[in-house]
Amino acid sequence: MSTLILSLPPARPGPATEYSYTLTADGHTALRHAAAAPALLPEPTRPGGEVVAVVPARALSWQRVQLPPGLPVGTGQQTPRLRSVLEGLLEDRVLDDAAQLHFALQPGARAAEPVWVAVCDRGWLREHLQALEAAGRRVARVVPEFAPGPTATGRPELTALGTPEDASAVLTGLGADLGVAVLPLTPMALAMARAGAPEPGAPQAGADDDNALAVRAEPAVAALAERTLGQRVALHTASQRALDAARSDWDLAQFDLASTGRTRALRKAGSVASALLNAPQWRAARWGAGLLVVAHLVGLNAWAWQERQALAAKQAAVRSTLTQTFPKVQVVVDAPVQMERELAQLRQAAGSVSARDLEPLLAAAGSALPAGSQPTGIEYTPGELRLRGVPLAPEDEAAFSARLQAAGYRMRQDDGSLLLRAGGTP
Structure with a gap:
């Protein structure tokens, strides 16, 4: 992930203030390092990059305290009560007014256990963060130059x-x-x-005996x-030291300087997305995902081509059947409709009836109606029969519909009458 690491000057910001910076793409190697005014600072080179501010060692003091049992200290629980507790524990250890100082707990701090607290001038830190934000360089994390x-x-x-x-x-x-x-x-x-170092000759991994x-x-x-x-x-x-500091788990932006939970979540999601898109260790995964997408696209196009070919073959077969069965049809526009029309003309010429004619519809209705049910009115249009004045109980209606379906007809209630149709749903 691309990161811009800024070292905060010990003095309060002013018109001539410059910030030493280190720009890195992987968090371990510096791409560029120099000093510039806030408006001239570079931006992270990749989407999802973050800006990290480093507090110099001289601007911090470190205090070891033990928080009372039962006090919530986790992320999102840095309440005014916790701030008041820290002020009470540290007021005799610091020279300045505790209300003017900024406190930050060590990562993973828990109540009833000794924890480290970083202490610095709150006004100084706030002014630097505001100056950077005004220049379009919003700080995502604040880390100490050296940490316990x-x-x-x-x-x-x-x-x-x-x-x-x-x-x-x-x-x-x-x-x-x-x-x-x-x-x-x-x-x-x-x-x-x-x-504080081990005695010469004492076992110490990676240490020289001398x-x-x-x-x-x-x-x-x-x-x-x-x-x-x-x-x-x-x-x-100083650039190497800034890189080391930025990789720590510390974040001094706590209490009134803390980002909201939503902002932290969005920043974390952006960092993860940037790492997935740019980090070298994810290169194999990116290649695999790309090949998988290409394979799916190729497979979908091949499947679509086969389906188009099969559909075209079926359409050609239907047109061929129409023209072979009815040679007088020279132009095929809609083969099923034209074939149905030609069949209707043949039936009419032969004097036969189809399932859409009146006689088959009346026969199907007569055989399916319950005994004693007589319609008071009959209306017929080609392919449709309407029976009026036939009240049916729910169970009789279900049985009537089932018998019609077995004969190839469909029925529905329509404006107090029964509407019968051949074939599809009425």
């Missing part, structure tokens, strides 16, 4: 970022709670990170980090 929990390497990590004049170290995967800490880039930060701590740095501060920490560091760009 296990790291990709499974051990504590230290990431140096910033500029040489204002460098900082972000420690992740620390302690039993796997928390996050932001410190100045000093040897003390390295010592704190090593305190250095179980993963140390990374942005290119701008890589040299400073090596001098300060006294060891080599791996380069890790």
Whole structure:
């Protein structure tokens, strides 16, 4: 799925504010990365793409709290009551007024268990989201640059970022709670990170025995980090960090900043549709679906062609039967109608009657009517006989209709009279 990942500046938005962005098609590789004003930001390249905003580590603080038992905390249950509970739990831990802060619970949070709460300035976050939406870049998710929990390497990590004049170290995967800490880039930060790392020689999958701590740095501060920490560091760009953050399960857009359930459902459906249409892992399924559609179209066209051929053969046989039986018919327009007309003329010439004539209709009605039933009036038109003044009980009417059907006639009640016809439904 195409994704535009934006890094939110630490200052409030203004006329000259620019956003660093990373554009990716698969969530793992950057197609483009740069910085631009909101109106000049690129759009996701595919339908169903989303915009993800990344909150920098310095703009967040992390608090570990335990929610009261029985408090609903799931998606769609972030009520003012839950907000009030969080304000009460955190008011003594934060420096600012809790009412001016934005809170976000960790994914899968449950009551009566310790949970992580992300805290940031609500006005700052809201203004950035509004500025992006005004520029046509509505943010679908808000994710933290670094989040508590296990790291990709499974051990504590230290990431140096910033500029040489204002460098900082972000420690992740620390302690039993796997928390996050932001410190100045000093040897003390390295010592704190090593305190949470396994001892050299201890079993640790994927870790070097000489250095179980993963140390990374942005290119701008890589040299400073090596001098300060006294060891080599791996380069890790801001674009790579943004891609890592966008793949997390976190979404800080909660409470008053949360999207509606309908919006989330539509966004998820769009993301799934985009993945099915564009993701490489679904290429085989797309080819299979396309081949299945083509096979069905070919089969339907072949079946329709066969049906047309069979119908044309039957029509040709009927026309041939008409012209062979009645050689004087030179032009065939409607073979069944013309054949019936010719048969009627033959019967008339021979003095015979058909099932549509008066005598057969009267004979069928006389044999089917209950004993003692006599009509008070009879009307005849070619192929139709109307009997008036014949009241029938429901059971007699059913028996009368059954006997007529056995003789090849149909009957129905019409304006207080019985209407008989030969052949099809009257």
